[in-house]
Amino acid sequence: MRRSLAVVTAIVLFGEAAGIVVVNLVLATVVDNQSMSLAGTDPGVMSTGTLVMGGVAGLLLVLCGLIPLLAAIRDRAPGRVARITLIGCAVVHGVLGALAVGLVGWAAFAFMMAVLALLVLTLLAYERRGPVTGAAGAEAGAPAPV
Numbered sequence: 814m815r816r817s818l819a820v821v822t823a824i825v826l827f828g829e830a831a832g833i834v835v836v837n838l839v840l841a842t843v844v845d846n847q848s849m850s851l852a853g854t855d856p857g858v859m860s861t862g863t864l865v866m867g868g869v870a871g872l873l874l875v876l877c878g879l880i881p882l883l884a885a886i887r888d889r890a891p892g893r894v895a896r897i898t899l900i901g902c903a904v905v906h907g908v909l910g911a912l913a914v915g916l917v918g919w920a921a922f923a924f925m926m927a928v929l930a931l932l933v934l935t936l937l938a939y940e941r942r943g944p945v946t947g948a949a950g951a952e953a954g955a956p957a958p959v
Contacts, residue, residue: 815938819885822931826878826902829928830871837867877902881935890939903932 841863843849848856880895891899910925 816885816888818938819881819935822935823878823882825928825931826874830874833874834867834871837863884939890941896936899932899936903929906932
């Protein structure tokens with residue numbers, strides 16, 4: 814069950830990365846074709862900035878998608894840095910979901926919350942367990958305190 818959940822999470826993040834890149838490509842093309850500027854900023858700079866932002870956001874989402882994919886392939890919990898990365902990705906999806914309600918609508922909010930839920934479920938499915946403790950609170954196999 815947890816492997817399929819991690820694969821679905823990875824696929825959704827890869828799809829989201831592709832969507833972000835395409836949206837930014839369209840925005841950059843529109844800005845460039847319309848010769849739009851903001852407070853006298855060169856349209857070429859705005860177009861290039863939009864392309865770079867889309868590429869970086871897409872790359873980050875692909876990297877975040879690789880973490881659950883590797884966890885599913887190995888069937889092992891991600892390491893500390895990978896878990897922190899997924900937690901950061903989940904927080905960003907939560908904040909963007911809250912912003913999406915007012916700016917885009919409830920459908921965007923529902924999508925962002927679904928991705929957030931997939932990330933949290935993946936993190937919980939591959940939960941790291943600490944050392945096993947006995948009744949007295951000592952580690953298993955260690956002598957009990959006197």
